[in-house]
Amino acid sequence: MIPPPDRRRRTRVANPGDDRDVVASTLIPQPLPRWVGYGAGPSAGGGARDAAFAAGAALLSLDQIVRTQAPWLGVLRARLALKATSVAARLLRLKADAAALRDAEHLTRSGDDPGPAGRLHRLLRQFASRPTRHAGEVLPMLEAELRGAPVAAELVSLLEADLALAQKLGWTTPLLLHAGIVLEPALRPGPEGRRPRADRPDWSAVCDQVLLFAVSACHAEAVTLARRAAALAVAARRLRTRDQGRGLALVLADDAIAPWRMVGRAGLGSDRAARRFCETLASQGVLKRLTDRPTFRLYGL
Structure with a gap:
C-alpha cells in the first residue's frame, strides 16, 4: 500500500483569508556543488565542453527551484530585473x-514619468512578470525605448536569450539571467579584457560560460532568499497582527514594498498596522529596511 504524501513539506500559498505562514517549513534549496561554479569553463583552463556540462548541471538545479513555485520567487524575479x-x-x-x-518604481505616483532609467526598469519588470508566451511582447517596447542607443541591440539580444531558455525549459515566466552579469570582471578573460556581447559573432564561443555564471549567481541568490523567507515566515507567525499571512504574501511577491501599499482588502487593515508589521519584523532582523529615510520607507526580504 502506498503511504499518503507528507503534506507538511509542501510549499503552500496562503489564500487572502489565511493568516498562517506562506512558506514551506523544511524545503530549502542547497548550494551548488563546488565543481559547478563561476570558475568552471574556458577562463579557468577547462574546455568548452566543461563549461557546457557545468552550465547544464547548474541549470538543472535552478530548474528544480523554479518548478516549486515558491512564494518568494516573486522577490527573485524582481531582483533579477533590478x-x-x-x-x-x-x-x-x-x-x-x-x-x-x-524609489522611481515604488514612490512615483501613478501616471508620473519615472525617468529614462525608471521606464527601462518598468519594462524589464514587465518582462520578468509576464507569462513566457507573452513576455516577448515587451521586446518591441524595449527597442522603442532604447531607439538610437549603442547597446540597444545587445540588451534586446540578452532578453531574447532568456526568453528562449524559458521556452525551452517550459518555465511559466522567464528569468532575467544574462543582462545582470555581462559586466562581471570574471567574464573578461585574456589581456584585452573585453566583455562578452550577445550581438556579436563571437558570442557563441563564450555563451556557455556566460550562462554558467548567470545561472550560478541566480541559484546562489535563490538559496539566500529561501532561507530568509523561511526565517521571515517563522517570525511573522509569532506576531499578533491580524492578517499577517496577507502581509507576508505581499512582501514575498516583490523586491520591495512600501507599507502604505499593503493596505486594502488584499493586505493589512490599516496603514498603522502595515507600518507596525514591517517595523516589528525589521527590528527582529528578518526584514530589511531598504531606505534610511524616516518616512516613505521601503522594506524587502
Missing part, C-alpha cells in the same frame, strides 16, 4: 543605482 536594469543603466550611462530605481 540587477539587469542597474547594469543596463551603466551601459547607457544613466545615473541610476538600485536605490534610485526602487
Whole structure:
C-alpha cells in the first residue's frame, strides 16, 4: 500500500483569508556543488565542453527551484530585473543605482514619468512578470525605448536569450539571467579584457560560460532568499497582527514594498498596522529596511 504524501513539506500559498505562514517549513534549496561554479569553463583552463556540462548541471538545479513555485520567487524575479536594469543603466550611462530605481518604481505616483532609467526598469519588470508566451511582447517596447542607443541591440539580444531558455525549459515566466552579469570582471578573460556581447559573432564561443555564471549567481541568490523567507515566515507567525499571512504574501511577491501599499482588502487593515508589521519584523532582523529615510520607507526580504 502506498503511504499518503507528507503534506507538511509542501510549499503552500496562503489564500487572502489565511493568516498562517506562506512558506514551506523544511524545503530549502542547497548550494551548488563546488565543481559547478563561476570558475568552471574556458577562463579557468577547462574546455568548452566543461563549461557546457557545468552550465547544464547548474541549470538543472535552478530548474528544480523554479518548478516549486515558491512564494518568494516573486522577490527573485524582481531582483533579477533590478540587477539587469542597474547594469543596463551603466551601459547607457544613466545615473541610476538600485536605490534610485526602487524609489522611481515604488514612490512615483501613478501616471508620473519615472525617468529614462525608471521606464527601462518598468519594462524589464514587465518582462520578468509576464507569462513566457507573452513576455516577448515587451521586446518591441524595449527597442522603442532604447531607439538610437549603442547597446540597444545587445540588451534586446540578452532578453531574447532568456526568453528562449524559458521556452525551452517550459518555465511559466522567464528569468532575467544574462543582462545582470555581462559586466562581471570574471567574464573578461585574456589581456584585452573585453566583455562578452550577445550581438556579436563571437558570442557563441563564450555563451556557455556566460550562462554558467548567470545561472550560478541566480541559484546562489535563490538559496539566500529561501532561507530568509523561511526565517521571515517563522517570525511573522509569532506576531499578533491580524492578517499577517496577507502581509507576508505581499512582501514575498516583490523586491520591495512600501507599507502604505499593503493596505486594502488584499493586505493589512490599516496603514498603522502595515507600518507596525514591517517595523516589528525589521527590528527582529528578518526584514530589511531598504531606505534610511524616516518616512516613505521601503522594506524587502
